[in-house]
Amino acid sequence: MSEYKLKVSLETESRKIDGVPHCSLRFEYETRKSFLEISFHRTIRVPDDETSYVLPPDHGPFPIYSVRKFQDTLPASMVATGGCLLLMYQREAMWMYFKASQPFAVKVYAGGINAVLGEPRKQDMGTVLRQTTRLSQEKSIQDYVVAGPQSWLDGVATHDGSFDVVPLKNYHNLRLKIKVMDHGGGHTYYYALKPCVIHETH
Structure with a gap:
């Protein structure tokens, strides 16, 4: 088990710039050079149909804002949860990019659903039965990304094992909850991120 404390901060592309939106979350230890950076990249939304599309382009990272900075204008429930938001x-x-100096286990929950396994964060008997079935079929029940060896996550798993984008209708209730664990399992850190959808009028 690690003896060092894992801390989190918001980073800009240049640490010398003050007052600009942040572009990544950085998890690191206080007394050694081990870190994990997570950025959230903008891309185009493909139609929600059964068609397979080529990988959409990367349009750079979304700006990330601390909830505390807007605590006077945000809903009280969001302020109480803390974390950060993006517009x-x-x-x-959106897709997530991971940059790590060593392997980190990262669990991502989108709207309470594990993005890797497609199971709810609060397990019930149905969850246990599905995992038992998967094990009997020699399928993986890994519910985390190994950041470092894996550098991105661009969808959400479903019960049947497929990997899809989050449906647009679900974005209004979407909250990402990120759980980071070091390679020894010694420390965990939860962080909440709320994508706020801007409604467009035509």
Whole structure:
């Protein structure tokens, strides 16, 4: 188990710039050079149909804002949860990029659903039965990304094992909850991020 404390901060592209939106979350230890950076990249939203599309382009990281900075104008429930938020248009989609100095286990929950396994964060008997079935079929029940060896996450798993984008209708209630664990399992850190959808009028 690690003896060092894991801390989190918001980073800009240049640490010398003050007052600009942040572009990544940085998890690091206080007394050694081990870190994990997570950024949230803007891309286009493909149609929600059964068609397979080529990988959409990367349009750079979304600006990230601390909830504390806007605590006077945000809903009380969001302020109480803390974390950070980003703004996105309805026509946009998002994928996560990981940069790590060593392997970190990262669990991502989107709207209470594990993005890797497609199971709810609060397990019930149905969850246990599905995992038992997967094990009997020699399928993985890994519910985390190994950041470092894996550098991105661009969808959400479903019960049947497929991997899809988050449906647009679900974005209004979407909250990302990120759980970071070091390679020894010694420390965990939860962080909440709320994508706020900007409604467009035509």
